[in-house]
Every structure is written in C-alpha cells, then in structure tokens.
Amino acid sequence: MTSTLRTSTLKTLTVPLDVDSASGGLPSFLVRDDVLCWSRRENGLVGFGELARFTATGPDRFLEADIWWRHLILEAEISDALEIPGTGPVAFGSFAFSKTSPHLSRLILPEIVVGIRDGRAWLTQLTLDDAELTEAGALAALRRWVPSGNPAPAELATDSPATADAAVGPQGGTAVGHALSGRQATLASGSLSEADWMQAVADGVAEIRTGKLEKLVLARDILATLPDGVRASGVLRELAARYRECWTYGVDGLVGATPEMLIQVEGRTAQARVLAGTLDRRDAEGVDGSPMAYAERVLAGSEKQRHEHEIAIQSLTTQLAPFSEAMNAHSEPFILELPNVWHLASDVKAELADIEGHVPTCLALINALHPTAAVCGTPTLVAGALIRRLEHMDRGPYAGPVGWLDGAGNGEWGIALRGAVIEDSHTVRLYAGCGVVEGSLPEAELAETWAKFRPMLESLGIRS
Numbered sequence: 001m002t003s004t005l006r007t008s009t010l011k012t013l014t015v016p017l018d019v020d021s022a023s024g025g026l027p028s029f030l031v032r033d034d035v036l037c038w039s040r041r042e043n044g045l046v047g048f049g050e051l052a053r054f055t056a057t058g059p060d061r062f063l064e065a066d067i068w069w070r071h072l073i074l075e076a077e078i079s080d081a082l083e084i085p086g087t088g089p090v091a092f093g094s095f096a097f098s099k100t101s102p103h104l105s106r107l108i109l110p111e112i113v114v115g116i117r118d119g120r121a122w123l124t125q126l127t128l129d130d131a132e133l134t135e136a137g138a139l140a141a142l143r144r145w146v147p148s149g150n151p152a153p154a155e156l157a158t159d160s161p162a163t164a165d166a167a168v169g170p171q172g173g174t175a176v177g178h179a180l181s182g183r184q185a186t187l188a189s190g191s192l193s194e195a196d197w198m199q200a201v202a203d204g205v206a207e208i209r210t211g212k213l214e215k216l217v218l219a220r221d222i223l224a225t226l227p228d229g230v231r232a233s234g235v236l237r238e239l240a241a242r243y244r245e246c247w248t249y250g251v252d253g254l255v256g257a258t259p260e261m262l263i264q265v266e267g268r269t270a271q272a273r274v275l276a277g278t279l280d281r282r283d284a285e286g287v288d289g290s291p292m293a294y295a296e297r298v299l300a301g302s303e304k305q306r307h308e309h310e311i312a313i314q315s316l317t318t319q320l321a322p323f324s325e326a327m328n329a330h331s332e333p334f335i336l337e338l339p340n341v342w343h344l345a346s347d348v349k350a351e352l353a354d355i356e357g358h359v360p361t362c363l364a365l366i367n368a369l370h371p372t373a374a375v376c377g378t379p380t381l382v383a384g385a386l387i388r389r390l391e392h393m394d395r396g397p398y399a400g401p402v403g404w405l406d407g408a409g410n411g412e413w414g415i416a417l418r419g420a421v422i423e424d425s426h427t428v429r430l431y432a433g434c435g436v437v438e439g440s441l442p443e444a445e446l447a448e449t450w451a452k453f454r455p456m457l458e459s460l461g462i463r464s
C-alpha cells in the first residue's frame, strides 16, 4: 500500500453553488479529460485536481483504503454549509476486480468538487495547506479548473463523436467480426479471439456440468484504436446523456456507464441494484407486439435467465445480511430498460446494524460483497480460479468497485461494467462479460458481449 499524503491536516470548505440547469448542469463541468466523475440523471459529483492518492493491491485493498480514509478524516477540519451526502471531504476511487491483480486500486482526494443532488448544488474546496479557505477562494479555484465557467451545451457538443464519419477496418492482431461504421477506428480482439473466447465459454459450461460450480461470469476485451484521438470528457458527456438510468463514472482513464449498483450508503441505509439476465433490445426489432411484451416473454419468462438472476441476488443478500438489521428485496425481478439491452434487475434495501458501536463503512461493505455472482460466479472461489484460467487476461479495474465516499460515511459504489480503460490518447480497451450457466450457448454469449460493448462503442463514435 502506498500513499502520497503529507502529514498535514485536511481542511475542507463546502458552499452552495449557483448552477444554472439551462447551461447544462453537471455535464457542463465535464470539460477536462482528467476529471473525476460520478453522475446519474441530474445528480452527481465532479472532481478536479489531486491532493492525495492511496494505492494498493491484494486481498486487503478495501480494508487498507478504509483505514487510510478514516485516518484522513479523523482530524479533518470540515466547514460544510449543506451537510448532505457528497458534501465535505470526498474521495473518488476504483478498485481492481481481482485480489491477485497487479492493477493498482486507488482512492483519489481531489482539490475541488462540484456536486448536485436533487436540485441543490455545491462546491467543495479541499486543502492540506495551512491557508484559510474562503468562498471567494473556492470559486476562484473552480475557475482555474473550468476557465470559462459553465460552457454552453452547444460548445460542449463540438467534439461530439456522433459528428465524425469514416470507414472502419481491422487492425493488426485479430480483427473482430462485427460490422462497424461511424468514426474512423479499428477494433481488434484483446486477449482472446472470438473463437477462443467461445471455446472458453464452452469449457466453462463443461465445468458447470461436473457440478463444481453453478455459475461463472466470463469476460473478454477488445482494443479500439482511434486515429483522431480520444477525449475522456467527451466520452463521459456522451454516456451521461445517453445512459441516464446508469451511473456514469470516470476515474483515472477508467470510463463507463454502469447499470449495476454494488452498494450505496446514505446514513444507515444501504441499497444495491443486482442485475443478471440480459436481452439485446435489437432482438426485438421486427417482432410482432410491443418490445416490452417481448422482453417479458423472452427475458422474464426464461428459466435460464431467472436462474442466473436468482444466483446473483442470493449472493448479494447472503453477504449483506451480517451487516444488516433489516433487509428487503423485490420478490420478483423487474425489467430494467437501457438503450442497448434489457436486464432482469432487483433492488435491495437494508438498514445497517451497529457492529461494536459502529455502522459499517462503505469500504467494509464492499470488502464483504465483492465480487458478487453478477461478475464472478458461485461458489466465488471456484469461479474466481476458473476466470483466471479461462479468460487469459487481467481484468484490471473492469468489474471492480468504482465510486466515491464522503467523510460522514456516505458513498456510492457501482460495479465498473459497460466501460473501458483509455490506455493512451488513441487507444481504448473495452471489456464485457456474461453470466454462464449450464444452459449457456457460446454464440449467444458472444453476441451478448457485443450488446454490452455498445454504450462504449457509441460514446467513442463507433456504431456497431
């Protein structure tokens, strides 16, 4: 574990901010490529700069991060005019999926945070210096990060990927067998070719048939090369505008819009959104009747999909129970409609218990919940070992927790799905995976990964 923190005390000042929703709200602050972002609909947090950073690898990464954060907060001098979730000191973070990954899990303490929640907006300045924090100083600091104030929406759209247009061809490595159009880009398979990945799915199904495990989530990566370059800020604005039901995240080059909430803590209430079971909305094109009736029939009516979902909900509720005084979950999953896919979804709500006089922190909960069956499998250890054997890649931050936490114990941590890592200014690695159960068919799972790549491909201007 390493930390860039100096020994000085953290000071923070939170003041109300006048954000004119007509000028674009939170997305209008997504103008820098190094921005830290967490946003859904009109709400969210955007962070600028970096005061301190914690990094770690290994099985204790969540608990080490928890200790680092609690130590930082313990002596902090906090002046907070709003005192709502997300005000006061805030850190953004992203954690590696695997306890064996060399990828650095991280918490980043920004210098400036802009937040909006239910129509209330605020600005927080953080410092480790002795200087006094004032409202005028905080506004001046914000203007240094976002020089022209809130840019107009029209200005923001100028580098919109939807405007670009050119042919796409395969690049060195294994070309992916998918028709693409839109912006000039090349796509190549990552660690496994499509054929090898389908073989991995078939091998996974064979393992499930031996009875060693019930469910396994297998993922794959593809590499997009964009000669015109990639702007993280543009990708985030695109995702936030299109995937409003999802949580759009941006931390250190990891970008995406996840529909899955691992854990959201507000005071003593914890909530999760568990997803498993997917149907490509394009499958409904040309089918008689309403698309939703099709989803009801084919997704909610499928025994395989419901079984996959049941395993995911069981794993979450079993792990959350020891931390909860009371818990409720939908008895029946609902259908979550996203622009690309439908999912079987269940929301779980729990009242957190006092454990030795303390409500469990976000990171303690994540330590217990991750990895859920929605991204790993059941039993966890067997599935985890098989993932390492069959995927032939390090997932890095893909399918790991991503989100933020504040000094009062509130936070939101999604699972980093439907996302990508911007590796350099022209290269983006996209990830997608599928729950594999006994009835899974490799070709159908491959098609599902393409549906799950779609949010990122679209936001890069690549139409699939």
Ligand SMILES: C=C(O[C@H]1C=CC=C(C(=O)O)[C@@H]1O)C(=O)O
Binding pocket: 217, 219, 260, 275, 276, 277, 278, 343, 373, 374, 375, 417, 418, 431, 432, 433, 434, 435, 436, 452
């Ligand atoms: C692993 C992914 O999705 C998970 C979340 C929702 C539905 C899933 C499924 O139906 O397979 C996956 O469990 C991914 O998007 O990469």
